[in-house]
Amino acid sequence: MKYIKIGIIIILSGHLSVSCGESTAEKNSAFQTDAMMVRIAEIEIDSNYVDDYIDILKVESEASVRLEPGVICIFPMYQKGNPTQIRLLEIYANKEAYEAHLKTPHFKHYKESTLHMIKSLDLVDMESIDPDTMLEIFRKNWHQNGIKKWEY
Incomplete structure (x- = not known):
């Protein structure tokens, strides 16, 4: 049960900073992949x-x-x-x-x-040919390392 709660918290924190349901434009503005x-x-x-x-x-x-x-x-x-x-x-x-x-x-x-x-x-x-995949690379890293938001 403890691990399920931790998993839910990680998923929710990921959705707060980068929602999987966001449009490409919203993702790009949050992460500014177009400016990278x-x-x-x-x-x-x-x-x-x-x-x-x-x-x-x-x-x-x-x-x-x-x-x-x-x-x-x-x-x-x-x-x-x-x-x-x-x-x-x-x-x-x-x-x-x-x-x-x-x-x-x-x-x-x-x-x-x-x-x-x-x-x-x-x-x-x-x-970048596929900025959405670049975002997935970063998202994987953030979730694996418990990072809650992109800061720079």
Whole structure:
């Protein structure tokens, strides 16, 4: 019975912040998916600096997500079998959040300390094909982590 009550509370809190019955327009205004800035950073690292670069990137991406409310996601990864090919999935609440990110001490430190390690950088701005599914990804995370509302 206790678990049923907890489940009902979680479902109701989810419906208060993001109702499954809302229209797409209402969801987008609540989460502002139309304002989100999504990009993929394609980075090639000098093979002499891969470990150093990854160490610095891990610190920067963690700090960005933890400290900046407008940074929804900075997900670093590299190609299997080729760690010099780094990719970052970056999602910001809006362009202003991205611009604020560029001014943070942790991003400036990352940029200054890795500049000599980067052979190439291409920032590819993306558009979401299915914003409703993006919302479902976030909704799953919120429900699993007990988050009650989107704040930034």
